[in-house]
Amino acid sequence: xxxxxxxxxxxxxxxxxxxxxxxxxxxxxxxxxxxxxxxxxxxxxxxxxxxxxxxxxxxxxxxxxxxxxxxxxxxxxxxxxxxxxxxxxxxxxxxxxxxxxxxxxxxxxxxxxxxxxxxxxxxxxxxxxxxxxxxxxxxxxxxxxxxxxxxxxxxxxxxxxxxxxxxxxxxxxxxxxxxxxxxxxxxxxxxxxxxxxxxxxxxxxxxxxxxxxxxxxxxxxxxxxxxxxxxxxxxxxxxxxxxxxxxxxxxxx
Amino acid sequence: xxxxxxxxxxxxxxxxxxxxxxxxxxxxxxxxxxxxxxxxxxxxxxxxxxxxxxxxxxxxxxxxxxxxxxxxxxxxxxxxxxxxxxxxxxxxxxxxxxxxxxxxxxxxxxxxxxxxxxxxxxxxxxxxxxxxxxxxxxxxxxxxxxxxxxxxxxxxxxxxxxxxxxxxxxxxxxxxxxxxxxxxxxxxxxxxxxxxxxxxxxxxxxxxxxxxxxxxxxxxxxxxxxxxxxxxxxxxxxxxxxxxxxxxxxxxxxxxxxxxxxxxxxxxxxxxxxx
Numbered sequence: 001x002x003x004x005x006x007x008x009x010x011x012x013x014x015x016x017x018x019x020x021x022x023x024x025x026x027x028x029x030x031x032x033x034x035x036x037x038x039x040x041x042x043x044x045x046x047x048x049x050x051x052x053x054x055x056x057x058x059x060x061x062x063x064x065x066x067x068x069x070x071x072x073x074x075x076x077x078x079x080x081x082x083x084x085x086x087x088x089x090x091x092x093x094x095x096x097x098x099x100x101x102x103x104x105x106x107x108x109x110x111x112x113x114x115x116x117x118x119x120x121x122x123x124x125x126x127x128x129x130x131x132x133x134x135x136x137x138x139x140x141x142x143x144x145x146x147x148x149x150x151x152x153x154x155x156x157x158x159x160x161x162x163x164x165x166x167x168x169x170x171x172x173x174x175x176x177x178x179x180x181x182x183x184x185x186x187x188x189x190x191x192x193x194x195x196x197x198x199x200x201x202x203x204x205x206x207x208x209x210x211x212x213x214x215x216x217x218x219x220x221x222x223x224x225x226x227x228x229x230x231x232x233x234x235x236x237x238x239x240x241x242x243x244x245x246x247x248x249x250x251x252x253x
Numbered sequence: 254x255x256x257x258x259x260x261x262x263x264x265x266x267x268x269x270x271x272x273x274x275x276x277x278x279x280x281x282x283x284x285x286x287x288x289x290x291x292x293x294x295x296x297x298x299x300x301x302x303x304x305x306x307x308x309x310x311x312x313x314x315x316x317x318x319x320x321x322x323x324x325x326x327x328x329x330x331x332x333x334x335x336x337x338x339x340x341x342x343x344x345x346x347x348x349x350x351x352x353x354x355x356x357x358x359x360x361x362x363x364x365x366x367x368x369x370x371x372x373x374x375x376x377x378x379x380x381x382x383x384x385x386x387x388x389x390x391x392x393x394x395x396x397x398x399x400x401x402x403x404x405x406x407x408x409x410x411x412x413x414x415x416x417x418x419x420x421x422x423x424x425x426x427x428x429x430x431x432x433x434x435x436x437x438x439x440x441x442x443x444x445x446x447x448x449x450x451x452x453x454x455x456x457x458x459x460x461x462x463x464x465x466x467x468x469x470x471x472x473x474x475x476x477x478x479x480x481x482x483x484x485x486x487x488x489x490x491x492x493x494x495x496x497x498x499x500x501x502x503x504x505x506x507x508x509x510x511x512x513x514x515x516x517x518x519x520x521x522x523x524x525x526x527x528x
Contacts, residue, residue: 097260
């Protein structure tokens with residue numbers, strides 16, 4: 001096994017990473033049917049390659065963009081990086097703590113108050129309670145929800161929900177932050193705040209992976225990007241070049 | 254360098270998953286606590302009586318069942334304590350295993366998005382069950398006090414009983430969920446099995462109604478019978494379980510837990526492909 005040089009500037013390395021979902025060719029629902037077919041050797045699968053031979057290095061402190069159409073494998077790639085999915089083949093090497101920005105509502109419970117949800121969310125991200133206590137004021141401040149923080153989350157609007165979510169998951173200065181379409185929520189002023197915070201992160205050496213359908217966001221925030229299509233990386237490099245390739249590809253299609 | 258930067262995840266160099274899970278549960282212990290808290294708080298927050306329902310609900314059920322069956326099985330002196338000691342044991346087992354299966358088989362939004370020990374939800378389900386069990390036991394003491402049933406020192410044995418019951422339930426929950434992730438039918442089937450299993454275990458009826466000839470095998474092949482004994486002997490009979498009962502119960506529950514934990518961990522990498 002080749003040793004990965006731990007002194008390098010990379011914080012994420014994917015080597016020949018493939019993810020293959022096995023979709024059953026026919027629906028087998030019962031254990032009995034399965035057992036019979038297993039004995040007869042009649043179990044068929046259709047393989048679906050969500051990711052194929054992905055090689056990617058992401059450096060410390062950069063904001064790395066991922067673009068691609070729906071179904072290109074972006075979410076699968078993020079899952080592999082955040083350790084949710086173990087790749088079928090290949091190797092994932094990650095240095096540091098990964099914090100995915102949780103989807104709206106995930107991990108948040110509607111009956112709990114904003115404050116209780118911040119505690120829950122913090123422990124989900126793997127932080128000890130005492131540490132969360134220390135961040136509480138800052139999170140409430142950033143989300144601009146001080147008056148509502150003791151109300152149950154079900155009374156929040158989706159914008160408020162998103163503000164709390166973003167505040168809770170970005171107040172930690174994680175080593176690696178994953179943002180999936182987060183900039184499409186909230187109003188203009190909140191989005192500006194998010195961007196400012198991401199730029200602060202870059203200065204503090206947090207690595208950010210940003211997935212967005214908005215080329216403007218990708219261009220204004222990222223130095224490098226990758227274009228993913230049907231589970232393969234079609235282009236990777238400086239953001240302008242990748243976007244240009246992507247546009248050419250879209251025009252051709 | 255910040256300490257968390259030393260944290261390196263390398264999919265090509267992982268230790269045994271079962272140990273990784275165990276370490277994970279320890280690292281994420283605050284999460285387990287928060288999940289238990291969430292379960293308790295969210296369940297009762299909107300009701301007026303709030304947390305009191307945790308007590309009122311089993312109380313209501315205990316009263317009804319005692320009333321219904323007392324007449325049927327009058328042979329047993331102090332029947333309510335007999336039945337209640339069995340019922341709290343069974344309720345814990347049925348509730349926690351079901352909670353584990355539901356949360357693992359249907360996955361949660363969280364498990365799809367972020368890494369956390371995959372046993373987190375199973376362990377927290379046991380935690381929630383333990384809180385409920387402790388409340389039920391307090392309630393049972395109250396009922397015993399009101400009924401004038403004498404307490405014995407043997408109740409000090411209960412922590413051991415609880416520990417073994419929890420281990421057994423966690424083990425069964427993990428085994429069934431691992432199978433049910435591939436075959437969701439198993440989760441449905443388990444409901445039927447649970448009902449049958451409950452009636453096969455002497456919870457509401459006296460052991461004597463099973464004919465003498467079958468009694469030995471009928472009870473001894475049922476793992477829940479041995480665990481039930483750990484609760485009924487100190488609470489109802491007022492004696493500490495004898496060595497034989499204890500050894501069998503320890504063997505059954507620790508073996509189930511170990512098998513469940515290993516089986517679940519071995520398969521857990523595949524789960525994300527199903528969720």
